[in-house]
Amino acid sequence: MVDVILGLQWGDEGKGKIVDYFANDYDVIARFQGGPNAGHTLYVDGKKIVLHQIPSGIFHENKTNLIGNGVVLDPVILKKECDNVSAFGVNYKKNLFISERTHLILPTHRAIDRASELSKGIEKIGSTLKGIGPAYMDKTGRNGLRVGNLLDKSFTTEYIKLRLKHQKLLDSFNFNEDISGWEEEFFDAVEFLRGFNIVNGEYFINEKIREGQRVLAEGAQGSMLDVDFGTFPFVTSSSTISAGVCTGLGVAPQKIREVFGVSKAYCTRVGSGPFPTELNDETGELIRNTGHEFGSTTGRPRRCGWIDGVALQYACMINGVTQIIMTKADILDNLAELKVCNGYNINGEEKNIVPFQMNRVNIEPVYKTFPGWQEDITAITQYQDLPEAMKNYISYLNGYLGVPVKYISNGPGRDQIVVA
Ligand code: GDP
Ligand code: IMO
Ligand code: MG
DSSP states (O other): OEEEEEESSSSOSSHHHHHHHHGGGOSEEEEOSBOTTOOEEEEETTEEEEESSSOTTTTSTTOEEEEOTTBEEOHHHHHHHHHHHHTTTOOHHHHEEEETTOEEOOHHHHHHHHHHHHTOSTTOOOOOSSSHHHHHHHHHTTOOOBGGGGGSTTHHHHHHHHHHHHHHHHHHTTOOOOOHHHHHHHHHHHHHHHTSEEEOHHHHHHHHHHTTOOEEEEOOSOGGGOTTTSSTTSSOSSOOSTHHHHHHHTOOGGGEEEEEEEEESSEEEOSSSOOTTBOOSHHHHHHHHHTTOBOTTTOOBOEEEOEEHHHHHHHHHHHTOOEEEEEOGGGGTTOSEEEEEEEEEETTEEEOSOOTTGGGSOEEEEEEEEEOOOSOOTTOOSGGGSOHHHHHHHHHHHHHHSSOEEEEEOSSSTTOEEEO
């Protein structure tokens, strides 16, 4: 049996905290896509830690954590992350496994990401510059190197061959930064990775499922950043939706049970691209400051706005979401009123569908306004104690989305969560 936790918006919904909260109930926690573009924040013993590639179950003893084949892995970043979690007493040598089919992010992938972004004008994606796009391009282009290849004698030769191809591409961008330092670091991290638990991920996970173990698949990014269904081309390069679990881990669709969709009580986006409910005003600024909305991976300020019901409904549909987890509800504590976008006005016509190219049409969001609760909710532990105004807000969303909000997160702490 596999349950999934994934983001319904443009990432940073608080997936890390939620996975950490739910991890107790599972035996295996597995990442199925994305790479170090992700930044999942957890509080362990009151201390903040940001994970990029290691699944957010790592701080629970005796849980298996798997980096699945759908992930693109940067060994240099993994080595740093391992050092970080070790400082918390985590024995990653025992609890962390990597699929041999996982593709590697090479130093040249990072260089190509940079060169490609630098070459663009206003059409910049706002990539995290971690080499994600180029690594997935080499995967689908059938050139990439995989974690299993580290054990081949010919690994260095294969690397050099690929590097020559990449150099041609870099030359075409006139990119001439020296990346030899990155390569040195890379080969150092490759040695480290060779000593890891490298497994055949698909047999590994299916064996666990057969034994009756419970698997939690941890999404990165969000549904609106999905390469197929997101706001293309302002998206990431992987399948961030529930279907990605099957290809990213090698599990069959009928093994998937619950799909927990995580959404903030408002909405944020980092990087470029359309964002119909964005607030370029004092309220947006207030949400950013109260919510500490600055990127966990890049430190960039996140764009903030009202919750987008149209996009959420779409995300629930393509993911088959069974329960919604609403995070950062406490950030709205001081607002006198809040809004839910329940329609898009496009050329004078009101619709509630996500258009083909959001960036090519002018969307005027249609809002329903709600009174704020103006009360500190961070210490509340029971649903019945939440303010009436908040219950109304949630109840409206339940009806509009047709999927219930079952959990409300009211602070960054491990235990700050209310069950509806
Ligand atoms: P992720 O990428 O989806 O894991 O989310 P991030 O870690 O990038 O961003 C979420 C941020 O919100 C982190 O700093 C979390 O500690 C914080 N956070 C998560 N849930 C809550 C919540 O309910 N309330 C508050 N105030 N902060 C939260
Ligand atoms: P988590 O898992 C928010 C965004 C980038 C950029 C676009 C493409 O923490 O929610 P990429 O580096 O993938 O080529 O960037 O996607 N992006 C994220 N935004 N949270 C993330 O991950 C993101 N990962 C990528 O800002 O707009
Ligand atoms: Mg994040």
